[in-house]
Amino acid sequence: MLDSTYILDGKKPVAVSDMKTWGKWFQKANRTVALTIISDSKISTVFLGLDHAFGGGPPLLFETLVFGGKLDGEMDRCSTWEEAEKMHLDMCNRVREA
Numbered sequence: 770m771l772d773s774t775y776i777l778d779g780k781k782p783v784a785v786s787d788m789k790t791w792g793k794w795f796q797k798a799n800r801t802v803a804l805t806i807i808s809d810s811k812i813s814t815v816f817l818g819l820d821h822a823f824g825g826g827p828p829l830l831f832e833t834l835v836f837g838g839k840l841d842g843e844m845d846r847c848s849t850w851e852e853a854e855k856m857h858l859d860m861c862n863r864v865r866e867a
Contacts, residue, residue, distance in 0.1 A: 773820040775830055780850035782816070782830050791818070802831060802850065803857040810838030810864045814857040821846055833860045839867040 775782040776794040785791050795818050802814040813834050820828040829846040831853035840863060847856050 773823075773828075775816075775818055775820065775828070777816055777850075782828070782849070794818075802853045805857070805861050807861060807864050808838060810840065811836040812857065812860050812864060814853050814860075816850075816853075817846075831856070833857050835860060835864060838864060840864050 774786070774788065774791040775784055776791060777783070777798065777800075785794075798816075798818075800816040800818065802816065803812075804814070805812045813836065815832055817830055817832055820830060821832070822829040827848045830848055831850070832844060832846050833853070833856045835841055835843040840860075843860065843863070845856050845860065847853055
């Protein structure tokens with residue numbers, strides 16, 4: 770699991786190799802980047818803390834997911850906080866247009 774666990778230092782992901790350090794941080798951290806409700810849809814963007822690229826390219830550490838509505842289950846992932854903010858806004862626009 771080396772190089773696949775991350776914590777946030779402010780808004781910057783930092784790889785950690787010690788699972789105890791990661792676990793303690795993960796339990797108490799506010800991992801929410803953004804949360805928006807549009808009609809019957811909730812759009813959530815969070816820091817995952819685990820690399821979901823699984824070694825296939827840059828680490829995918831942030832996820833936007835739609836709950837409810839026409840785009841229920843739509844999901845996207847990215848690598849940085851800044852990308853996550855944009856990804857969240859893009860998904861909100863998709864939900865509005867659906």
